[in-house]
Amino acid sequence: MYKPPERIHHPLPEARAPSVAEAAASLLFSPLALHSGLSLEERTWVPAMVPWRATEEGFVTQDILDWYARFAEGQPGAIVVEATGIRDVPSGPLLRIGHDRFIDGLAKLVEVVREKSQGRTRLFIQIIDFLRIRRRPERDRFFREFLTLTDAHRRRIEERFGPGARDDGQLRALLASAEDLLEPRELEALRYGARERVWDMHEPHIRELPRVLPELFASAASRARAAGFDGVELHYAHAYTMSSFLSALNDRDDGYGGARENRVRVPLEVFQAVRAEVGDRYTVGCRFLCDEIIEGGSRVDDASYFGVRFAEAGMDYLSLSTGGKFEDAAQPKVGHAAYPYTGRSGWECMPTAIGDASGPFGRNVGKQAAIRAAVRAAGCNTPVVLCGGINNFDQAEQYLNSGMGDIIGAARQSLADPDWFKKLRLGRGDAIRRCIYTNYCEGLDQKHRKVTCQLWDRLDLDEPDVPLTDGGKRRLVAPKFT
Numbered sequence: 001m002y003k004p005p006e007r008i009h010h011p012l013p014e015a016r017a018p019s020v021a022e023a024a025a026s027l028l029f030s031p032l033a034l035h036s037g038l039s040l041e042e043r044t045w046v047p048a049m050v051p052w053r054a055t056e057e058g059f060v061t062q063d064i065l066d067w068y069a070r071f072a073e074g075q076p077g078a079i080v081v082e083a084t085g086i087r088d089v090p091s092g093p094l095l096r097i098g099h100d101r102f103i104d105g106l107a108k109l110v111e112v113v114r115e116k117s118q119g120r121t122r123l124f125i126q127i128i129d130f131l132r133i134r135r136r137p138e139r140d141r142f143f144r145e146f147l148t149l150t151d152a153h154r155r156r157i158e159e160r161f162g163p164g165a166r167d168d169g170q171l172r173a174l175l176a177s178a179e180d181l182l183e184p185r186e187l188e189a190l191r192y193g194a195r196e197r198v199w200d201m202h203e204p205h206i207r208e209l210p211r212v213l214p215e216l217f218a219s220a221a222s223r224a225r226a227a228g229f230d231g232v233e234l235h236y237a238h239a240y241t242m243s244s245f246l247s248a249l250n251d252r253d254d255g256y257g258g259a260r261e262n263r264v265r266v267p268l269e270v271f272q273a274v275r276a277e278v279g280d281r282y283t284v285g286c287r288f289l290c291d292e293i294i295e296g297g298s299r300v301d302d303a304s305y306f307g308v309r310f311a312e313a314g315m316d317y318l319s320l321s322t323g324g325k326f327e328d329a330a331q332p333k334v335g336h337a338a339y340p341y342t343g344r345s346g347w348e349c350m351p352t353a354i355g356d357a358s359g360p361f362g363r364n365v366g367k368q369a370a371i372r373a374a375v376r377a378a379g380c381n382t383p384v385v386l387c388g389g390i391n392n393f394d395q396a397e398q399y400l401n402s403g404m405g406d407i408i409g410a411a412r413q414s415l416a417d418p419d420w421f422k423k424l425r426l427g428r429g430d431a432i433r434r435c436i437y438t439n440y441c442e443g444l445d446q447k448h449r450k451v452t453c454q455l456w457d458r459l460d461l462d463e464p465d466v467p468l469t470d471g472g473k474r475r476l477v478a479p480k481f482t
């Protein structure tokens, strides 16, 4: 797990509680109309957060309904439902939307949010594609079973150990004794678990991605609309397929890699297919990275270019995130898969209270504002959602008033207190439970355990009907705001 080399402890910034009148006059609590015709009641936004509560088959559960109901009670302008898989393949307890059988459960989720927010909150769903990643193997098993012997191995063994007739078992034993004879990707498979890239052009299913992704996303969007969501968010961020097409590391040689113009093609073609499926009156936005952070990755200038292209293509909003990549992820334990939020780029995605002088609060908002400026300079007024360490009214209002962004996204602060936006609006800012940015929640996410917040998950465990986990040790939703 990455620990920033500088260990400055950043106390929470002052948080002033606005009066009801001040909140009512603020930009934060003013409405915003999207090109699709949909209007947000206010510019407050809960970005996608995976809570690990779906069934193993990807269906909505009562725990999922409780989780989103609790955010809806805070009546933010919008909630984005967690990353939801577009393929009809097993993917553990992550939500799925890759088949019509998922629609009924998702429709219930829409209903619950409508009811609990009293119709104030718009509900989007983040739709995602990801490639295969294997768990880190046991060393012996890797050399015995997983490693494919090649002519290059045989040649290198002859060079190192001299010519001679050797059976496969002997070759494998020699390779195990001389790991430097492996290819870099083979070494990676041994040390981290094998992971596919969008630029693995020798794999037919990877070569075909530009042909299959548009239809997969379009079908998922059509199901989202059938379930009653107000819109879809195309997940073009972090470590996953679409973000990898945008990455400066993408060197595909089929016109979908290399120059920025090529890297943005699949994301644009996916968007066009989705738009063709759902029409102009349905909200379609995307989340992408203001900076990949990793060595050789895309930076703000690339992201500004992508933002302009997405805006010109007709996206209804652009939501910005940072980092969260596999390339710098920590080595997992044997039997576990690498996790994209364990390296420096992961830390930049969800920065903690201990770090360098810049601190976690709005850490990457300057980069996000630069992308918005490029979009505006290109003549597009597409709303931009800011995110990363935003946790108080003055901070949010300053970003909006200075034109750095149009919508305020807050993930962990909303988890710490799902009512925080509502409390600000009602003049009860003094009652907000403030996130302390320790990433206890993220630690649970990493272990694929049900996500909760350390500030409330041990409180009032005897409350009637409160859903609990871990044999009754943790509550699954924040205590009520009374």
Ligand SMILES: Cc1cc2nc3c(=O)[nH]c(=O)nc-3n(C[C@H](O)[C@H](O)[C@H](O)COP(=O)(O)O)c2cc1C
Pocket: 047, 048, 049, 050, 051, 082, 083, 126, 237, 287, 321, 349, 350, 351, 387, 388, 389, 390, 409, 410, 411, 412, 413, 441, 442, 445, 451
């Ligand atoms: C538990 C957890 C799960 C997350 N899951 C997602 C996700 O499914 N999709 C996504 O784009 N970001 C995800 N994120 C990242 C957040 O949306 C957000 O970008 C990040 O936490 C930084 O914002 P914050 O400082 O307001 O928390 C997750 C974050 C947390 C803490």
Ligand code: SF4
Pocket: 412, 413, 415, 416, 434, 435, 436, 437, 438, 439, 440, 441, 442, 452, 453, 454, 455
């Ligand atoms: S667990 Fe920690 S970082 Fe996560 S929401 Fe709660 S206070 Fe914030």
